[in-house]
Amino acid sequence: MSAPENLPEIDNGLLRFLTCGSVDDGKSTLIGRLLFDTKTILADTMNAIEKTSAKRGMSAVDLSLLTDGLQAEREQGITIDVAYRYFSTGTRKYIIADAPGHEQYTRNMVTAASTANLAIILIDARKGVLTQTRRHSYLASLVGIPHLLVAVNKMDLVDYDQTAFERIKADYLAFAAQLGIKDVRFIPISALAGDMIVDRGDRLSWYDGPTLLEILEAAPAAHTEQAEDFRFPVQYVCRPQDSANPELHDYRGFMGRVESGEIAVGDAVTVLPSGASSKVKAIEIGGQQLQRAIHEQSVTLLLEDEIDISRGDMIVKAAEVPEAVKQIDATVCWLSETPMSPARTYLVRHTTREAKAKIAKIDYRLDVNTLEQQTVTSLAMNDIARLTLKLAQPIVADAYARNRATGAFIIIDESTNNTVGAGMIG
Numbered sequence: 001m002s003a004p005e006n007l008p009e010i011d012n013g014l015l016r017f018l019t020c021g022s023v024d025d026g027k028s029t030l031i032g033r034l035l036f037d038t039k040t041i042l043a044d045t046m047n048a049i050e051k052t053s054a055k056r057g058m059s060a061v062d063l064s065l066l067t068d069g070l071q072a073e074r075e076q077g078i079t080i081d082v083a084y085r086y087f088s089t090g091t092r093k094y095i096i097a098d099a100p101g102h103e104q105y106t107r108n109m110v111t112a113a114s115t116a117n118l119a120i121i122l123i124d125a126r127k128g129v130l131t132q133t134r135r136h137s138y139l140a141s142l143v144g145i146p147h148l149l150v151a152v153n154k155m156d157l158v159d160y161d162q163t164a165f166e167r168i169k170a171d172y173l174a175f176a177a178q179l180g181i182k183d184v185r186f187i188p189i190s191a192l193a194g195d196m197i198v199d200r201g202d203r204l205s206w207y208d209g210p211t212l213l214e215i216l217e218a219a220p221a222a223h224t225e226q227a228e229d230f231r232f233p234v235q236y237v238c239r240p241q242d243s244a245n246p247e248l249h250d251y252r253g254f255m256g257r258v259e260s261g262e263i264a265v266g267d268a269v270t271v272l273p274s275g276a277s278s279k280v281k282a283i284e285i286g287g288q289q290l291q292r293a294i295h296e297q298s299v300t301l302l303l304e305d306e307i308d309i310s311r312g313d314m315i316v317k318a319a320e321v322p323e324a325v326k327q328i329d330a331t332v333c334w335l336s337e338t339p340m341s342p343a344r345t346y347l348v349r350h351t352t353r354e355a356k357a358k359i360a361k362i363d364y365r366l367d368v369n370t371l372e373q374q375t376v377t378s379l380a381m382n383d384i385a386r387l388t389l390k391l392a393q394p395i396v397a398d399a400y401a402r403n404r405a406t407g408a409f410i411i412i413d414e415s416t417n418n419t420v421g422a423g424m425i426g
Helices: 027-037 043-055 071-076 103-113 131-142 162-179 212-218
Strands: 014-021 083-088 093-098 118-124 147-153 184-188 231-238 253-257 262-264 268-272 276-285 288-290 292-294 298-303 314-317 324-334 345-350 353-366 384-396 408-412 419-425
Touching: 014 027, 014 103, 014 131, 027 083, 027 093, 027 118, 027 212, 093 103, 103 131, 103 324, 103 419, 118 131, 131 147, 131 162, 147 162, 147 212, 162 184, 184 212, 262 276, 276 292, 324 408, 345 384
Parallel strands: 014 093, 014 118, 118 147, 147 184
Antiparallel strands: 083 093, 231 253, 231 314, 253 298, 262 292, 268 276, 268 314, 276 288, 276 298, 324 384, 324 419, 345 353, 345 408, 353 384, 408 419
16 A cells, blocks of 8 residues: 555655774664665675675674775775765664775765765774874864764674773764864664664663664754855856757856855846856756756756856856855875875866866975974975965955865876865865
């Protein structure tokens, strides 16, 4: 019997979240448990990891094999690459990023964290808050993840002792206060046994809060917590110029993705960096007409006036015009094995715009373990530093804390076209 047609479908939106923590804290096992208990593992995948677990002499299925996909990861029992997994419940879709714990893979974690809206920081109940815990917490706050969930894992190995959980909670809160981390929650779990992941279990009766999945289900989706300015970087100018179709002969549409905010037909807009003004005549998606477009929709905008617009320009609302700048102060994570050279010219890619750039100065390199600021003249792979860039052409940027899409950029090596750095403005 089907459900009544008039019942609304519940959709809490997409949630991108990150799992991180020290080595062997159980990140991959946690994700495997989530996928297993929400019944989102395909039968052939389950058979494969059952066979691998049996070859290793394990009595139970090793759920970490669901995410440790590289052969080197399976052989060493560690996570190297960022593993993305997708699953859904009846009310929400999820994208999980499993980030490496080792310090030499800092760049991998920064990449994974850049799009997450929530971070699960795992702590081994036996070991407590470690250096890597602090480092991952700092990186999560650095890239603007608004919500942190500290999951004290392996509670089964400390006999589900509440005292151990409370001690770790107090230690972490003291550290979080130093970083200015405000939104942090705590939950005791056993990823191996499944306690407090999807099902509550019966061994953590002293904890009366929600399960991990319940926290994920209720977490705010991206773009929903505060009003955002409209930002529309132009990716492509569509000019069919079809002489056989009079309607398309003068068609001029501006295609791109709404990075933040929303736009409606009739809204007054400004095109940057030129400063030209117009109004939105139409909004189209897949041949359909829309009255408005919201964040993360890829649409085509048509304007009432003929304006010279090209790829790299940005369309904003007339009342929400940001400043075009040719110098930016930013926090940069260096991704390349080739060290940064202040003598070289690089290419900065910001939204759909590119500009040549020089390193004006490096204020300091940050030791992510001690948060000490160190004086350096160059950057090596995985280094995080505060620096100033001078650009040949202006970019239209917001502070990263205000807008993660228009406050972020990447640095490209012109000679190899490799991405060598990622930065956050402000």
